[in-house]
Amino acid sequence: MENIKNGSNILKDGNSEEFKTGAWKARYPSHSKEKCKNCMMCVPYCPESCIKQKDGILIGMNLDYCKGCGVCAKVCPFKAIEMKDLEKN
Ligand code: SF4
Ligand code: SF4
Incomplete structure (x- = not known):
């Protein structure tokens, strides 16, 4: 099937890197190296x-793909990730 991209449809497998989901976010995760215990609990979530x-x-987080869902902040047992609002332009 022809791959058709209109900015919102993903019609072919194996092409997730083409879609910079980071453009969706209104908030971003701020990671504290001081609080982080490197337990990696957040990674699989x-x-x-x-x-x-x-x-x-x-x-850190690759903000090109982070969509700001906040799951990582929710699951971190050490409160090492805080969700912050993006600056409005
Ligand atoms: S869990 Fe959500 S907020 Fe955290 S890094 Fe991944 S996409 Fe971003
Ligand atoms: S869950 Fe929290 S403490 Fe564990 S690695 Fe992630 S940010 Fe660090």
Whole structure:
């Protein structure tokens, strides 16, 4: 099937990286390195798989794909993620 993109329809598999879901968000997750215990509880809950880790350390969220759902902040047992409003232009 021909892949038709109109900005909102995803009609082909394996193309999720083409859709920058980060453009949807009104809020973003602010991560505190001081509070974070690197338990990685938040990582599997992120629906966009945009929480990045390296060598057992959480290094941040890829905001190109973070859609601001707030799930990571809800599941963090150490309150290390706070959802903040994006600046209005
Ligand atoms: S706000 Fe949602 S999409 Fe963004 S990093 Fe957290 S869980 Fe992932
Ligand atoms: S759940 Fe909270 S403490 Fe655990 S890695 Fe994520 S931000 Fe850090």
